[in-house]
Each structure stands twice: as C-alpha cells, then as structure tokens.
Amino acid sequence: MQIETALLIEWVVKSTILIFALLTGFAYTTFYERRLLALIQVRIGPNRTGPFGFLQPAADGLKLIFKEELIPANAYKFVFILAPILTVIPALIIMAVVPWGGAIELFGRQIALGLTDINVAILYLLSVASISVYGIVLAGWSSDNKYAMMGGLRSSAQMLSYELSLGLAFVVPILLAGSMSLNQIIEAQRGVWFIFYQPIAALVFYIAMLAEVNRAPFDMPEAEQELTAGYHTEYSGMKFSLFFMGEYMKMIAVSAIFATLFLGGYRGPFVDTYPLLGPLYLFLKVFLSLGLMIWIRATLPRLRYDRLMAFGWKILLPLSILNVFVTAVIIVVFGL
Amino acid sequence: MLDQWLFVGIFVSIAAVFPLLPLVMARFLAPRKPNRIKQETYECGIETVGDTWVQFKIQYYVYALVFLIFDIETVFLYPWAVSFDVLPLFAVFEGVLFILILAAGLFYAWRKGALEWS
Numbered sequence: 268m269q270i271e272t273a274l275l276i277e278w279v280v281k282s283t284i285l286i287f288a289l290l291t292g293f294a295y296t297t298f299y300e301r302r303l304l305a306l307i308q309v310r311i312g313p314n315r316t317g318p319f320g321f322l323q324p325a326a327d328g329l330k331l332i333f334k335e336e337l338i339p340a341n342a343y344k345f346v347f348i349l350a351p352i353l354t355v356i357p358a359l360i361i362m363a364v365v366p367w368g369g370a371i372e373l374f375g376r377q378i379a380l381g382l383t384d385i386n387v388a389i390l391y392l393l394s395v396a397s398i399s400v401y402g403i404v405l406a407g408w409s410s411d412n413k414y415a416m417m418g419g420l421r422s423s424a425q426m427l428s429y430e431l432s433l434g435l436a437f438v439v440p441i442l443l444a445g446s447m448s449l450n451q452i453i454e455a456q457r458g459v460w461f462i463f464y465q466p467i468a469a470l471v472f473y474i475a476m477l478a479e480v481n482r483a484p485f486d487m488p489e490a491e492q493e494l495t496a497g498y499h500t501e502y503s504g505m506k507f508s509l510f511f512m513g514e515y516m517k518m519i520a521v522s523a524i525f526a527t528l529f530l531g532g533y534r535g536p537f538v539d540t541y542p543l544l545g546p547l548y549l550f551l552k553v554f555l556s557l558g559l560m561i562w563i564r565a566t567l568p569r570l571r572y573d574r575l576m577a578f579g580w581k582i583l584l585p586l587s588i589l590n591v592f593v594t595a596v597i598i599v600v601f602g603l
Numbered sequence: 604m605l606d607q608w609l610f611v612g613i614f615v616s617i618a619a620v621f622p623l624l625p626l627v628m629a630r631f632l633a634p635r636k637p638n639r640i641k642q643e644t645y646e647c648g649i650e651t652v653g654d655t656w657v658q659f660k661i662q663y664y665v666y667a668l669v670f671l672i673f674d675i676e677t678v679f680l681y682p683w684a685v686s687f688d689v690l691p692l693f694a695v696f697e698g699v700l701f702i703l704i705l706a707a708g709l710f711y712a713w714r715k716g717a718l719e720w721s
Contacts, residue, residue, distance in 0.1 A: 274606075278610050278613055278614075279613065279617075282613060282614045282617045282618075283617070285614075286617065286618065286621060332625070332628060332629055332632050332633065333632055333633060333634070334633060335633055335634045335635060335636065336629060336633055336635070337637070337641055337642065338637075338642070339642055339643065339644050339645075340639070340642040340643070341644060341655075348626070351622070351626075352622045352623065352626070355621070355622040356615075356618055356619055356622065359618040359621065360611075360614060360615050360618045363610075363611050363614045363615070364611075382610060382611075382614055383607045383608075383610045383611055383614075384607060385607050385608065385611065389681070390678075390681065391611075393678075408656075410644075411644060411655045411656070412644050412645060412646070412651075412655060413646070413651070413655050414645075414646070416655050416656075420659065420663055423663075424663050424666050424667075427666065427667065427670040428666060428670065430670075430674065431670065431673050431674060431677060434674065434677040434678070435677055435680075437681075438677070438680050438681065438684050441681060441684040441685055442684045442687055445685060445686075445687060445688050446685060447681065447685055495645070495647070500645055501644070501645060504629055504633055505625045505626055505628070505629035505633070506626070506629075508625070509622055509625065509626070512622075572720070573720035576666070576718075576720055577718070577720065580709075580713075580718045581713065581718060584673075584709060585706070585709065588702060588705055588706050588709065589706075591680070591702055592699065592702045592703070592706070595687070595695070595698065595699055595702070596699065598687065599692070599695055
C-alpha cells in the first residue's frame with residue numbers, strides 16, 4: 268500500500284488539531300460549568316482571573332502542576348500511575364470517528380473535515396466506551412483505600428448496567444439510517460433529525476450517557492458525602508487532573524456523539540454551500556448539550572445506589588428493548 | 604478502507620503519548636517531600652483498620668454475569684439493523700423474535716431476583 272506524504276501530513280495535522288481542540292474544550296468546559304452553576308445558584312463564580320475570568324482554567328492548571336503528588340505507601344505503584352493514563356486515552360480516541368463537517372478545498376486538495384470515516388463507527392464507539400471503565404476500576408483497586416475501592420466497584424457496576432441501554436439506543440439510528448457509518452447517519456438526517464422520529468431513544472441515550480460519564484444524578488462513584496472522592500480519593504496534583512480531564516473530555520465526546528446520532532451532527536442551514544459552518548454547528552449543539560448536563564447537575568439530587576441500579580435494569584433497559592421492537596415493527600408495517 | 608484504520612492507529616498512538624506529558628512535567632516541577640504520615644491511607648484522619656483487598660459482595664458478580672449475556676445479544680442486533688431494509692420479511696421476523704427472547708430473558712432474571720439489591 269502506497270501512501271502519499273501529503274496525506275500523512277494531513278492526518279498528523281488533523282490529529283493534533285483534534286487533540287488541542289479537546290484540551291481547550293476541557294479547560295473551558297470546567298469554566299463553563301462553574302459559571303453556569305454559579306448563575307443557577309445566584310452566585311457570581313470565578314470572574315477575577317483575566318477578562319470575565321477567562322484565564323481561570325490556565326490558573327487552575329498551573330496550580331495543579333506545582334502540587335506535590337502523593338502516592339500512598341501501600342498502593343500498587345505501577346497500576347496507581349497507569350490508571351489515570353488509561354482513563355484519558357479512551358476519552359481522547361473516542362472522538363476519532365465523529366465527523367465535524369463536509370469536505371473543504373485547501374492547498375488544491377480535497378480535505379474532509381473529520382478524522383476518519385470507517386464503516387463500523389458505531390461498533391468503534393461502543394468498544395472504546397467500554398474500555399473507559401478500566402482506568403476507574405484500576406484506580407479504585409490500586410489505591411489501597413476503602414473509599415476508592417467502593418467507588419471503583421460502584422462505578423464499574425453502574426457503567427456496565429447503563430451500557431446495555433446505551434447499546435440498544437444505538438440500534439435505533441442504525442435501523443433508521445441503514446448504516447453504521449456516522450457520515451451516512453448524518454446524511455440520513457438531511458430532512459428531519461432523528462430526535463423527532465425517536466424521542467424515546469434520544470432520551471434513553473441521554474440518560475445512559477450521563478451514567479456512562481458519571482455525571483450527576485449518577486455521580487455515585489464520587490459521592491462526596493459517603494465516599495470522600497470515590498475512586499480518586501488518593502490522587503493529587505497532575506494525576507488527579509488527568510482524571511478530571513478524562514471526565515470532561517468524555518462529557519464533550521458523548522455530547523458530540525449525541526448531536527451526531529440525534530441532532531443531525533454538523534448539518535444546519537447553508538452548510539452545503541459553506542462547509543466551514545459544519546464545525547460551528549457541531550460546536551453549538553455540543554455547547555447546548557453540555558449546558559443541559561450542567562443544568563441537570565444543578566437541579567437533581569443524587570440517586571441512592573440500589574435505586575440507581577434498579578432504574579437502569581428495570582426501567583431503562585425494558586424501555587429500550589421495547590423501543591427497538593416497536594421501531595422495527597413500525598418500519599416493516601409502514602415500509603419507511 | 605484499510606487506510607482509514609491506519610489513520611485511527613496513528614491517532615491512537617498520538618493520543619497514547621499525550622497523557623504522559625503532564626506526568627513528566629509534574630515530575631520535574633512538583634515538589635516531592637514524602638514522609639510516613641503523608642503516605643498513610645486517607646480515611647478522614649482515623650488510622651485505617653483491616654485489609655482493603657478483601658473478597659467482595661456477590662451482588663456485583665451477578666450483575667456482571669447478566670450484563671455479559673445481554674451485551675453479546677445486543678451486539679448481535681447491529682448487523683441485523685444495518686441490513687434491515689434489504690432483508691427478506693422472514694429474517695426481519697427472526698430479528699423481532701430475537702428481541703422478544705431478549706426481553707423474556709430479562710424478565711426471567713428479574714423474577715429470579717438477580718436484579719434485587721439486598
């Protein structure tokens with residue numbers, strides 16, 4: 268197989284752009300969350316560092332670099348250091364298959380906006396999403412701390428349970444689009460977004476993805492009142508901030524996937540004539556989805572653990588099975 | 604198609620190197636003055652009692668077993684959903700029957716008490 272140098276350069280440049288976009292996204296999602304939470308709770312929030320507090324994420328990052336990193340004497344040191352790395356990697360690579368826009372003309376080359384277009388993108392998403400549980404379990408286990416252990420176990424049980432509903436919610440867009448490629452799923456939403464055909468699947472997906480990224484009201488693994496900080500109790504400094512980074516990057520990634528599957532991805536008015544609008548529309552949709560996540564965190568209390576498991580297995584899972592069943596029957600009967 | 608996967612491979616290797624950078628940076632910049640008290644297990648100020656790595660509640664194990672079965676069954680639905688519009692009616696009904704068996708399996712596990720938290 269012969270690969271041109273130009274193509275290789277294009278790939279490396281696009282990968283670097285995506286990683287830096289996610290990094291900036293992570294930094295400003297924390298800022299966005301703190302400001303929006305403050306707004307909802309009638310506070311002001313961080314506004315002193317730079318204009319409107321825009322330099323707050325940089326200040327936080329600098330502070331964390333200069334913090335001492337403690338490793339408990341009894342911890343399994345190798346796994347303890349490996350765990351935060353294993354948490355960040357899936358959060359980064361899950362974005363590899365999400366398209367940001369159509370194709371643009373640059374330097375006389377046709378450049379697709381988006382890293383790859385593989386035909387089994389949905390399988391890729393699902394498998395990467397299941398890898399992300401490892402970092403958390405290993406962190407909880409290697410710390411030799413009872414809170415961390417409980418946090419890791421709870422987190423894995425919860426992520427497993429909600430992954431089933433997530434997987435079944437993936438089936439519905441595949442049924443409607445007849446393809447597992449995200450580009451073709453977006454193409455199929457040219458007329459009407461899938462959220463209007465399938466509000467139940469979209470709702471199940473949104474709830475399951477909240478559980479998958481351990482956000483409130485499913486932030487059981489890090490329930491402060493009972494488990495101090497859950498699986499990252501013993502982590503400090505940069506290792507802690509890697510967990511933090513992993514969580515917020517996953518929030519961005521699942522929002523982008525939600526937008527792609529149910530909100531028409533990068534599609535919007537005039538996007539066919541001006542392909543550069545694509546990333547902007549995707550950004551807007553992700554921004555709104557993140558806002559909704561923060562709003563949910565500010566509004567809902569945390570679920571008790573047994574109720575959380577019961578909700579996943581006894582309400583969400585039957586509902587998503589039923590939804591797949593009804594969708595299949597409707598497509599056959601009405602021949603959509 | 605193969606070169607698309609190569610691209611995923613390149614991206615994964617760049618992404619795998621990336622989280623090492625902050626750790627290396629912190630190694631040079633962060634202070635390191637460990638002592639015995641700092642390195643103790645954190646348990647809100649009380650000295651920790653007993654072992655952490657003990658045998659754990661069977662409940663998690665049952666959930667994991669049920670999950671394994673359902674996850675595999677869910678993945679079987681994907682190829683069926685992709686080729687849904689070109690399948691003959693018989694294959695479509697087979698898929699629908701499969702979903703019903705899935706639902707029956709969930710109902711069975713439910714009645715057997717595998718989903719109860721006690």
